[in-house]
Structure formats: structure tokens, C-alpha cells
Amino acid sequence: MRRVSLNRLSAFNLTALAAGLAFLYLPIAVLVIYSFNASKLVTVWGGWSLRWYAGLLDDRAMLEAAWMSLRVAFVSATAATVLGTLAAVALSRAGRFAGRTLFSGMLYAPLVLPEVITGLALLLLFVALDAGRGFWTVTLAHTTLTMCFVAVVVQARLGGIDRSLEEAAMDLGCAPARAFIAVTLPLIAPAVAAGWMLAFTLSLDDLVIASFTTGPGATTLPIRIYSEVRLGIRPEINAICTLMIALVSVAIVAASLATKWAGRRDDTPAPL
Amino acid sequence: MSRPRIFTRPARLAAILPYAWLLALFLTPFLFIIRMSLSMTAVAQPPYAPVFDITAGWSAVIEALGQLSGDNFALLISDSLYLFAGLRSLTVAAVSTALLLLIGYPVAYAMTRLSRRWQPIALMLVVVPFWTSFLIRVYAWINILQKDGLLNGALRAFHVIETPLAWLATDTAMYLGIVYSYLPFMILPLYAAMEKMDASLIEAAADLGCSRLKAFWLVTLPLSRPGIGAGALLCFIPVVGEFVIPDLLAGSDRLMIGQTVWLEFFTNRDWSVASAMAVVLLVLLIGPLLMYEKMQRRALERGA
Incomplete structure (x- = not known):
């Protein structure tokens, strides 16, 4: 029988893949390289230098925004992980229950819903409740958005694990909550961790929802960067962006290594 | 075999907290948007009327309902600016989705042809940019596309052009930005659909005399349809309401809906x-x- 070479890469395949990846990475690479540019002109190469990173240390507004963003991201990602994991457990283990369709609808819609809608809607709620806008309103808004991403990542994982393990634990006398903590939770731990990281980076990244729900004194990093970018390119922006990219890359590599070392075969689809 | 679903009841309890959260912070806000869209603009802080006070009891609620007005929607219909914004959003989203499919499909297809060892690595390489900030990725393009930026520099170095072209504030720049930002959203579902495909189907097609191209057309493409649908929706829906990319990369003469919402809210305070x-x-x-x-x-x- 003639074997069709399924795993053979044609020249066309290889070109497509290489071009696609180059397209994804080239702009980021340019940004990173130019953040080390000594020249004040963003477009002229003046040799390697760390001066823009040093300059960041004097930029109090930028540092405060970064600190605000990190706090919002940490608190909202943690809350979102708890809520999202609970939601995923409910959707994959609870069978049918009243209002299930509405529940899953509310859970999946924010994944694609344009952020201007979510942001405006949440702002109107906060105004109606007369909540002082600032750290907590942004955190609540980000929790709402990111818990949906956590739920999807964890639910995908819950669908992939062998349920007979949970059932065996309960046959052996575990209470459901105990079986969940002793058996299910360790099995879904990589997905829960990935969910937390996704929530953290999404919160760190969000401009639109934060702009709507924030108040005076609670400027997040993307809001700060956005207002600077609108005024024109500054080399310091390249530096802060490079730092953010580095932070995220290190976290992703660490997470994937941790999963590998844990020796678990992770069938979880890519977080999306 | 029907196994006892012993987890069912406690799992339902798990729904309570996230359910309540979403009802309060996702569904309720939409009611506020709808109510606000039917209110009148007023010079006040916050800038609208009537104020709808649930604590004032039912009579006040009914009175407030009487004050709702369709004026805002009448304005949207009467002013062609808004109509054009809607049309432009849909056009931009449709064109972007088509471009994304054209570019994403060959990449996803190539990924499924990699050996088992390389597939996870390629997958990770596609996912990593998705994790890096949206704003940063759009900003990266400003570096490249500005008048004395790298693109013009490269084109002049190779004598493709003599005078620098204006790339920023054009639709080309905006489409570049959209395709760049959303490409992982297109590649991942396509890859997920094609990766599951049974290889023997293509072998069968080949055994039955199909050329590679024909086998692709008759087998691979139809089987990847769920991925195409998922990728298209995953890109189309958010692009319709996109704000950051058209705001930073496209010209300001024609706006998308997301931009008009932003403009009315932050600039006009309406x-x-x-x-x-x-x-x-x-x-x-x-x-x-x-x-x-x-x-x-x-x-x-x-x-x-």
C-alpha cells in the first residue's frame, strides 16, 4: 500500500509555518531590541544601552501604575480562579440544573464580547450602586472577565480526566468534598494554575475595561502606557513593554516546565 | 453504562457562588446599559437623567419608566456618522476574518504535519504571543510603521520606494494590527480541529486516486470546518467591537462602533x-x- 506521507512537511508547509511564526515574533523582537537603543530617536540605532530602564526608575507615575496593575491582577486572578474553578466543576459534574443554559451563556459570552460593552455595563452598575471608583471596581470588573477564562481552561481539563478515580474514592468512603480535594483537585491542578496565570496576564493587559471602571488615583499600567503612546513614541515605553514581556515569558516557561516535571501528561487544550 | 453520578449534588452547590457573581456583575449591568440607552442626556454628574432609584419604591420605578425615551436611538438613526460606524465595523470584521483565515489556515495545517515531538513546541510558540499584552503588540507595530520606522527604512534600503510612505493612520496598518493580534485566536481552533483528523482518511482518498490537492479539498477542508467556524467567530465578534487597534493604527476620519462608544463616553461625556x-x-x-x-x-x- 502506498503510504501517504502525513508527517512530511512540504516546502509550502514549512514556508507557511516559518512565515507565520516570523510574523508573530518579529514586531516583538524589534520592540525588545530597540528598548536597549542608546539613541533618543526611536528609529536610529545608537548602540546598546540600559538608559531607558534607568529612566523608568525615575518615572514615578509609571511605577505607581505598574504597582497598581500588579495588585489588581493578583487579587482579581485569585478570586477569578476560585470562582472559575467552581463554575467549571458545576458545569462538568452537576448534570442538568435549573438555569444551566443561562449560566453557561453568562460564562462563555465575556470571552468574545467586545470589551467596550462589558466595561460600560460594569461602570453603569458601579455608578448606580454609588460605589467609589478605583482599585476595587477595577478588581471586581477584572474578576468577572477573567473567571470565564479560568472556567473554560479548567472545564476542558475536567472533561479529560478519568472520572472512575473520583468514584473509586467515594466507593472507598470519601465524602464528595474530600474526594474532590484528594483526587480531582490534584488532577486539575495544572489547569487551575494555568487559569490563574491567564487571569493574571489578562488583567495586567486590559485597557478598555479598566478605563471605564477606574477612578481618580487608580491608573493601571495599560491606561498609563496608552496615554503615553497617544502622545507619541518614547523609548521608555519600549523598556516597560520589554519588562512586561519578560515577566510573562518567564512565567509561561516556568509553568510549562513545572507541568513537565510534575510528570503529568497534560491533555488540556491550549488555554483559549 | 450509567454510572452513578455521585458528584452531582455537591457540584450543584459549587455553582451557587459563580452563578450569583455573574448575575450580579454580568447580567445586571446589561439592564443598566439598556436603561441608560433610553435615558436623556443631562448636564449633571453623572451626566444623565432620569435617576432611577430602586429604594424609592415601585411608584418611582413606574414613574421613571414613563420618562424613558427613544431619543438616543432616533439620534443614531438620523446621524449617518453612527450608521457608517456600524457598517465600517462589520466590513472591517468581515475582511479581517477572511484575511485571518487565509493566513492562519496554512500555518495551522503545517503545524499538524510536524512530528509529534515538534507539535507541542510549535503550539507553544503560537500561544506565547497570545499571552503578551495586546496593547504592547499593537504598540510594537507603531515602532515599525511610523514614518521613519523600520518598514520604510527597509523598503528604502532595497530601493523599493524612494520617499517614505505614510503607513500609520491607514487601513492597511489597522488590518496588519488586527491580523497580528488575532492570529493565535484563528490558528488554535483550526489546529485543534485538524489535529484530531484521522490520517487514514487521507490515505484512503489517495488510495482511491485523489491527488494531494483533491484529497485536501474533499477530505481535509470539510473536516476542518468546525475549526474554521470556531476561529471565524472567535475573531469576528471581538473585532466588530474593537477599539484599541483602530484607535492607534487607523486614521481618525472613519470610526468603528467601539471607537464611537469610547468617544461618546470619554470625550463627549454623553x-x-x-x-x-x-x-x-x-x-x-x-x-x-x-x-x-x-x-x-x-x-x-x-x-x-
Whole structure:
């Protein structure tokens, strides 16, 4: 029988893949390289230098925004992980229950819903409740958005694990909550961790929802960067962006290594 | 075999907290958007009327309902600016989705042809940019596209052009930015659909005399349809309401809906019109959103 070479890469395949990846990475690479540019002109190469990173240390507004963003991201990602994991457990283990369709609808819609809608809607709620806008309103808004991403990542994982393990634990006398903590939770731990990281980076990244729900004194990093970018390119922006990219890359590599070392075969689809 | 689903009851309890959260912070706000879209603009802080006070009891609620007005929607219809914004959003989203499919499909297809050892690595390489900030990725393009930026520099170095071209504030720049930002959203579902494909089907097609191209057309493409649908919706819906990319990369003469919502809200401080725009955007998207929701639910519950 003639074997069709399924795993053979044609020249066309290889070109497509290489071009696609180059397209994804080239702009980021340019940004990173130019953040080390000594020249004040963003477009002229003046040799390697760390001066823009040093300059960041004097930029109090930028540092405060970064600190605000990190706090919002940490608190909202943690809350979102708890809520999202609970939601995923409910959707994959609870069978049918009243209002299930509405529940899953509310859970999946924010994944694609344009952020201007979510942001405006949440702002109107906060105004109606007369909540002082600032750290907590942004955190609540980000929790709402990111818990949906956590739920999807964890639910995908819950669908992939062998349920007979949970059932065996309960046959052996575990209470459901105990079986969940002793058996299910360790099995879904990589997905829960990935969910937390996704929530953290999404919160760190969000401009639109934060702009709507924030108040005076609670400027997040993307809001700060956005207002600077609108005024024109500054080399310091390249530096802060490079730092953010580095932070995220290190976290992703660490997470994937941790999963590998844990020796678990992770069938979880890519977080999306 | 029907196994006892002993987890069922405690798992239902797990739904309570996230359910309540979403009802309070996701569903309720939409009622506020709808109400606001029917309110009058007023010079006040916050800038709208009437104030709707639930604590004032039912009579006040009914009175407030009487004050609702369709003026904002009448304004949206009468002013062609808003109509054009809607049309432009849909056009941009459709063109972007088509471009994304054209570019994403060959990449995803090539990924499935990699050996088992390389596939996870390629997958990771596609996912990593998705994790890096959206804003940063759009900003990276400003570096490249500005008048004395790298693109013009490269083109002049190779004598393709003599004088630098204006790339920023054009639709070309905006499409570049959109394709760049959303490419992982297109590649991942396509890859997921094609990766599951049974290789023997293509062998069978080849055994039956199909050329490679024909086998692709008759077998691979139809089987990757769920991925195409997922990728298209995952890109189309958010692009319709996109704000950051057109704001930073496209010209300011023609706006998309997301930009008009932003402009009405932050610049004109007209919350009612901004809400009316948001309602229009939501109505435009309700069809695709329901399709997406159904698809997502099916995909995630298949394993459960």
C-alpha cells in the first residue's frame, strides 16, 4: 500500500509555518531590541544601552501604575480562579440544573464580547450602586472577565480526566468534598494554575475595561502606557513593554516546565 | 453504562457562588446599559437623567419608566456618522476574518504535519504571543510603521520606494494590527480541529486516486470546518467591537462602533448615546454570539 506521507512537511508547509511564526515574533523582537537603543530617536540605532530602564526608575507615575496593575491582577486572578474553578466543576459534574443554559451563556459570552460593552455595563452598575471608583471596581470588573477564562481552561481539563478515580474514592468512603480535594483537585491542578496565570496576564493587559471602571488615583499600567503612546513614541515605553514581556515569558516557561516535571501528561487544550 | 453520578449534588452547590457573581456583575449591568440607552442626556454628574432609584419604591420605578425615551436611538438613526460606524465595523470584521483565515489556515495545517515531538513546541510558540499584552503588540507595530520606522527604512534600503510612505493612520496598518493580534485566536481552533483528523482518511482518498490537492479539498477542508467556524467567530465578534487597534493604527476620519462608544463616553461625556451605541453593537452581535456560545458549550461538554 502506498503510504501517504502525513508527517512530511512540504516546502509550502514549512514556508507557511516559518512565515507565520516570523510574523508573530518579529514586531516583538524589534520592540525588545530597540528598548536597549542608546539613541533618543526611536528609529536610529545608537548602540546598546540600559538608559531607558534607568529612566523608568525615575518615572514615578509609571511605577505607581505598574504597582497598581500588579495588585489588581493578583487579587482579581485569585478570586477569578476560585470562582472559575467552581463554575467549571458545576458545569462538568452537576448534570442538568435549573438555569444551566443561562449560566453557561453568562460564562462563555465575556470571552468574545467586545470589551467596550462589558466595561460600560460594569461602570453603569458601579455608578448606580454609588460605589467609589478605583482599585476595587477595577478588581471586581477584572474578576468577572477573567473567571470565564479560568472556567473554560479548567472545564476542558475536567472533561479529560478519568472520572472512575473520583468514584473509586467515594466507593472507598470519601465524602464528595474530600474526594474532590484528594483526587480531582490534584488532577486539575495544572489547569487551575494555568487559569490563574491567564487571569493574571489578562488583567495586567486590559485597557478598555479598566478605563471605564477606574477612578481618580487608580491608573493601571495599560491606561498609563496608552496615554503615553497617544502622545507619541518614547523609548521608555519600549523598556516597560520589554519588562512586561519578560515577566510573562518567564512565567509561561516556568509553568510549562513545572507541568513537565510534575510528570503529568497534560491533555488540556491550549488555554483559549 | 450509567454510572452513578455521585458528584452531582455537591457540584450543584459549587455553582451557587459563580452563578450569583455573574448575575450580579454580568447580567445586571446589561439592564443598566439598556436603561441608560433610553435615558436623556443631562448636564449633571453623572451626566444623565432620569435617576432611577430602586429604594424609592415601585411608584418611582413606574414613574421613571414613563420618562424613558427613544431619543438616543432616533439620534443614531438620523446621524449617518453612527450608521457608517456600524457598517465600517462589520466590513472591517468581515475582511479581517477572511484575511485571518487565509493566513492562519496554512500555518495551522503545517503545524499538524510536524512530528509529534515538534507539535507541542510549535503550539507553544503560537500561544506565547497570545499571552503578551495586546496593547504592547499593537504598540510594537507603531515602532515599525511610523514614518521613519523600520518598514520604510527597509523598503528604502532595497530601493523599493524612494520617499517614505505614510503607513500609520491607514487601513492597511489597522488590518496588519488586527491580523497580528488575532492570529493565535484563528490558528488554535483550526489546529485543534485538524489535529484530531484521522490520517487514514487521507490515505484512503489517495488510495482511491485523489491527488494531494483533491484529497485536501474533499477530505481535509470539510473536516476542518468546525475549526474554521470556531476561529471565524472567535475573531469576528471581538473585532466588530474593537477599539484599541483602530484607535492607534487607523486614521481618525472613519470610526468603528467601539471607537464611537469610547468617544461618546470619554470625550463627549454623553453616557446615554454611548449606551445606545453599545446596545446597537450588542444587537449586531447577538446572532454570532449565540452561535459561538452553542459551539463552545458543545466543545466543552463533549468530554464531560
